[in-house]
Amino acid sequence: MRLIPDEMEALLTPRLAEGDPIPPDDRLAAGSMLALEDLYHSQKPRLLRYFARRTDGQEAGDLLQESFARLAGTAAEPGKVIEEPEAYLNRIATNLLRNRAKSALQRSLGHHIPVEEANLRAPDLVAALEARDLLNRIQSALLKLSPKTRDIFLAHRVDGLSYREIATSMGLSVKGVEWHMTKAIAHVDRVMRRR
Structure with missing residues (x-):
């Protein structure tokens, strides 16, 4: 492929001139989104196994999605830099499981009946x-x-x-x-x- 001089000049000229305004911060996140996608592809199998071992298999996909949604939300905060995203993702996953266990405990305690209040009569023979x-x-x-x-x-x-x-x-x-x-x-x- 051979470029003609006008096309070559267009490729070599900077896209932003000195007086042009800088794009807003929300448009600069393309690199971080690519990094998040790479992290997703590399960590997805490991996290799915992690969640599947600790919950029923149907919840593993939901927990994986919620983990990455929280990571993306934190990474999108202005001025927030995550230095070790894998470790941060592991902490999110652990906290999600802990929160689910606490919620399950609270639900089960809501159904708890003290022994003093329980109707424990034997059948009338x-x-x-x-x-x-x-x-x-x-x-x-x-x-x-x-x-x-x-x-x-x-x-x-x-x-x-x-x-x-x-x-x-x-x-x-x-x-x-x-x-x-x-x-x-x-x-x-x-x-x-x-x-």
């Missing part, structure tokens, strides 16, 4: 035996019903079907379903009163 006895009596009462009456009773009381839905599914009238329910309820009531 007598009530459990009575409930089991009651269930056995109801079950034996239901087994003494005719299959059709038992099915209608269970469809309404257990499955929550309406009389109309039961009548439609069993090919009965609503009055027929009412008759079976009345019969079942009276029978269960008699068995329960006999005790």
Whole structure:
């Protein structure tokens, strides 16, 4: 490639003349951004392993991003020079993990109940035996019903079907379903009163 004299002169002349204003400080950070990108590429695998060993794997990427965001924020402060960015990045990573551990501890303490306030009663064995006895009596009462009456009773009381839905599914009238329910309820009531 051969340059003609005008192009060569344009390359050799300084871009800023003596009277030109200096660009603002926020435009001078291109070099530091390149250094940050190089630091990111060199430290990313090591930091990801560091975070993955100390947290669950899903948080490692977030912690890596937050570490570099804090580093970039500190590096962008005017007059702030970070002499050893790797050591500074390590300190940021350690502090992030420490802060997360403190937050987790505070959350767990928020759910803490003092022993004096905890309800530590043992299950009531007598009530459990009575409930089991009651269930056995109801079950034996239901087994003494005719299959059709038992099915209608269970469809309404257990499955929550309406009389109309039961009548439609069993090919009965609503009055027929009412008759079976009345019969079942009276029978269960008699068995329960006999005790």
